[in-house]
Ligand code: FES
Ligand code: FES
């Protein structure tokens with residue numbers, strides 16, 4: 001893929017934390033997943049700590065995920081080489097010594113905010129303080145749940161999708177979209193590592209989804225504040241409050257507030273792992289609501305999945321074509337530029 | 349991790365004497381590459397007109413660069429690589445591979461101890477730079493025969509200050525390796541690169557301590573043993589032949605030259621594929637591999653033909669050929 005092209009470059013920075021799995025996906029068993037074009041195998045040791053190794057045996061490259069966990073070590077399913085959490089080989093069959101160069105790559109891992117984060121670049125630069133702060137997922141004043149979607153598109157197409165919610169009007173009209181979204185003006189701001197799109201829709205009819213959350217069908221002030229956190233996370237602060245109760249001025253107490261937490265991890269150039277959760281800070285103890293919201297958002301996102309897969313196919317079917325960009329793409333364009341700069345920095 | 353060689357044509361940018369018997373080469377390469385701590389490159393050298401491959405560690409801070417720095421010690425009994433390198437002049441072309449690494453740092457240790465002996469310093473410089481940049485807890489012990497042949501010691505001294513301990517054998521005697529190992533706790537890693545005697549001492553001390561085997565890390569290019577490198581004679585009754593192994597040739601090379609096939613892979617004494625059976629010997633077998641355990645060596649029943657030799661004696665061997 002020619003990385004120099006403008007809108008069609010598939011690049012990603014490697015010196016970054018990427019969500020590799022949801023916390024519930026990883027247990028005391030071998031779990032394979034490809035991240036950033038590299039096959040990985042993950043597991044938790046008996047103490048519950050996540051380990052991520054390269055999923056290719058040093059010996060003859062058999063995926064280690066086809067092997068067995070024995071006492072916190074991975075035994076290759078072919079000739080029995082064993083590796084510890086650091087990827088060092090601890091056993092070789094039919095010889096008394098171990099080849100000193102035998103190892104598989106071990107990746108820096110942090111478990112935070114319900115995700116297992118893995119550092120794909122130079123391990124010496126892995127800095128835990130750089131894990132995206134997706135606190136909503138496990139904050140005592142918030143509740144919610146989500147899932148991971150296998151996205152059949154380059155991860156940037158998902159970022160584009162989330163950075164511009166105008167599409168709600170056309171893709172999700174029966175749930176969260178209505179004309180107000182496509183009509184309301186918005187602001188785009190950015191820093192070196194973030195971009196924000198803010199849209200307030202004042203004194204509008206709430207779409208069906210929000211009527212249900214608010215529990216009444218009244219005129220509302222609605223907000224969507226989309227926060228991109230480089231390189232691949234987007235937290236969308238969303239909600240409605242009865243019109244005129246002060247939400248635009250900062251008093252959201254009469255309204256309902258959610259956060260759509262998204263982090264997208266490249267799998268290959270044309271596929272990605274799309275981790276999301278819908279968190280809310282109201283009705284915290286209502287477990288049924290958590291369940292309904294998760295199911296509802298799953299339905300909504302499946303509409304995006306269709307669009308994104310078709311878009312990826314269209315990119316491949318139209319080689320050499322670049323995107324045009326509209327005013328509505330401002331947020332997405334900043335996202336791409338910030339990522340490009342990070343990639344550029346790594347090359348120099 | 350093992351990768352196929354990707355060759356490119358480099359050019360010698362500078363040559364500098366950095367020790368009595370050590371020269372540093374800076375090689376310009378056509379495109380930038382990144383290398384990690386402990387990496388080496390393969391270099392094409394010519395020996396009696398035939399191309400051969402030698403590995404040299406990259407010196408300096410791990411980074412993206414189009415200038416690769418290596419240091420080569422002239423070994424009188426060398427396999428030919430260092431002698432060839434020393435004939436090179438600035439501006440000359442040289443074929444080099446991309447950086448590779450068989451000696452990676454494993455991160456997350458509570459303490460790192462780097463032990464370098466002589467020319468074994470080369471991979472350790474990048475490790476020290478990396479550990480320093482990362483703010484890791486580490487110590488560096490660098491030993492050599494004489495002060496005048498201790499490349500990079502001044503730079504390291506400036507860089508590392510108190511973390512560096514220099515041992516000049518002619519002035520202070522040998523490093524007390526058992527004491528060094530005893531000063532380490534579980535969770536520490538020891539990285540060793542140096543002559544066979546040093547590595548053997550470290551392995552023995554490590555084995556006698558309760559430290560986990562995988563935390564002792566070493567790299568050997570299989571070039572030194574416990575005894576001097578001298579010519580020796582090999583008898584091969586199965587082939588009805590006697591072969592002379594010269595001082596600048598390996599046993600494996602000598603056998604191959606005679607058309608006697610031996611399997612091999614690493615050619616650095618690690619994989620064990622080149623092992624041959626010892627029927628009889630005189631003198632001392634100088635095991636220079638990392639494949640056999642000390643018990644196995646003590647029986648002197650087999651040796652790794654790619655690196656091991658005989659000192660002041662003669663060998664009678666058999667290969668796996670049964671035709
Ligand atoms: S391929 Fe894994 S042990 Fe051989
Ligand atoms: S070829 Fe690997 S030990 Fe000799």
Ligand SMILES: [Fe+2]
Pocket residue numbers: 161167168171172300301304
């Ligand atoms: Fe959508």
